[in-house]
Amino acid sequence: MALGPRLDLRQSQSLVMTPQLQQAIKLLALSNLEIETFIGEALDANPLLDVTPETAPAEAAEPGDEARRTSLEGGSPVDQLIGEGRGAEDRPLDIDGAAIDADRDTGDGAVTLADAVARPGDSGDWSGDLRLAGGEEGPTIDERGGGGETLREHLDAQVGPATRDPVQAGIARVIIGHLDEAGYLPVALADIATDLDIDADEAARALALVHGFDPTGVGARSLSECIALQAREADRYDPCMARLIDNLDLLARGELARLKRMCGVDDEDFADMLRELRGYDPKPGLRFGGEPSGAVVPDILVAARADGGWDISLNQATLPRLIVNRGYYVEVRGSCDDKGSRAWLSEKLADANWLIKALDQRQRTILKVATELVKQQEGFFRRGVSQLRPLTLRAVAEAVGLHESTVSRVTSNKFLQCARGTYELKYFFSSGVASASGEGGASAEAVKAAIRQLIDAEDPKAILSDDTLVDMLKDKGFELARRTVAKYREAIGLGSSVQRRRQKALAAVR
Structure with missing residues (x-):
């Protein structure tokens, strides 16, 4: 067989992603605020795009508004809820809104005294009852994150x-x-x-100067030094208090008897010293604001309707409404004399039309996924996190007729606001655990909520071990191994039975 170059024709099929398709895929993963920035750039680049004035009241809503709002009808297929052209007021709803408990689920965030002693560099309070050196209550979340005077400005x-x-x-x-x-x-x-090319004594004098600033305790290099500075300010730094402050590690381990012997005091004096210690602020800088933290802006709003259903809509406050300025297009087209200008104008018109269609499709897709999430997690919206079901991206994708990767993009960087608070869409996708009855399963978040409920209600004199928690959870319908219970307990910031016993012993001494 002779070897030589030759020319062959072959026919094949392949999927090629056009730049417009790639851009449409990227739009799905953007949050509403990022979309707002994207639209601003598009307005600067395309003179044919324009933003409509503020939307009219709901009674005068335009026919295309179903791309921004839908309602959930019990038992209806998802594809019937989106894009049918009917107004939300035309759809009867079956979900009982009277059963909705509007109490928001509380999160974690309490840091125990033992944690504060063991990890002095971490942020947080040392207990749920934080008091400052002056006796007043500690700063609230709003005061810490309000973006007021910063610690550096206050000290400067x-x-x-x-x-x-x-x-x-x-x-x-x-x-x-x-x-x-x-x-x-x-x-x-x-x-x-x-770094400053000075001797150590000069640096120490400057640090001593900072130690005298308000709030007392700033510039400390350890928790013990911070508390000691505050004790000196309060004129309570006697030898007994000094030994207590120097041995905070024993306090964290709950070795109260040994610590009392080291301080050389009786029970009453020791209890007074502990109360005094708890009156000091372990993190004095936290009462001042840092850089203003950006508030989470929800992309999807879920509200209970008066007739007992759900109204699901996109947050229109962050979604400018685009139109093609046809009048300007006609005016410019009349002055285009050369072929290049007309081609440029046609390209801009096509880009404007494509962008509007892409944004409309994005809104419909987000609403479709959000509607299915509300439908799947109805128990959560009605009764709280204990009713959160295990859910996967694949299950939602199959229900709404989309690819799993599309659902993943839709739920990225998106937040949903309901009566219970604001949640990231990814929150509603949770792994499941086996049910003791063998029917279905339970969400990992529901299991964590059950563990927290049991530990919060435990008797300080009868702390629950992980093995006991396993048995109690089984009675509630959760089939878990002991190591799984321990993993979930640690994930929500709850210590072991030994740690909790020591912490509650400290609280009893207070």
Whole structure:
């Protein structure tokens, strides 16, 4: 057989993603705020795009508004809920809204005294009953994240009145710049002295200057030093209190008898010392705001209707409504004399029409997925996290007739707001655990909620072990191994039975 070049014709099929298809896929994964930015850039690039004025009241809604809003009808196929052209008011609803418990589910976030002692660099309170050195209640979440005066600004304002030495003032400001949000100095003072090319004594004097600033305790290099500074300020730093503060690790381990012997005090004095200790602020910097934190803006709004159903809509406050400015197109087309100008104008018109259709399709897809989520997790919206069902992307994709990767993009970076709070769409997809009855399964989030409920209700004199929790959860219908219970317990920030016994012993001494 002779070897040589030759030309063959072959016919084959392949899927080629056009730039427009790639862009449409990217639009699905964007949140409403990111879409708003994208639309702003498109408006700058395309003169034929325009934004409509503020939308009219609901009575005057345009026919295309079903792409932004839908209602859930009990027992209806999802594809009948979207894009039928009917107004939301035309659809009867069967879900009983009277059964909705509007109480929001509370999350974790309490940090115990033992945790604060063991991990002084972490953020958080040392107990749910945080008190500052002056006796007032600790800062609330709003006060911490309100974006007011920052800790650095507050301390910088005190440098000038505290010293007239410009060198000391400069060193103090460098130290202030190294403080973390809790007010601690996480870097070694020797490193600061080396960086500034000064001796250690000069750096120590500047740090002592910072220690005298308000709030008391800032600039501390450890939890013990922070508490000691506050005890000195309150004139309570006697030898007994000093030994207590120097041995906070024993307090964290619950070795109260040993600690009392080291301090050389009786039961009454020891209890007073512990109450005094709990009155100090382990994280003095947290009472000041940091950088303003961005609030979560929901993309999907779910509300109970007066007739007992659900109204599911996109957050129109973050979705500008685009139109093609036909009048401007006609005006410009009349002045286009050359072929290149007409081709450019036609391209812009095609781009504008495509973008509007792509955004409309995105809205319909998001609503379709959100409607199925509400349908699948009806128990959660009515009764709370204990009724959250295990759910997968594949199950939703099969129900709405989309690919699993499309559902994944739709649920990325999207938040849903309902009567219970604001949740990321990914929250509603949870792995399942076996049911003791053998029928169906339960969501991992529901199991965590059950574990928290049992531990919150436990008797301080009869702390529940993980084995006991396994038996109690089985009575509730959850079939779990002991190590699984331990994993879920640790995931929600609850300590072991030994740790909880020590923590509750400390609370009893208080």
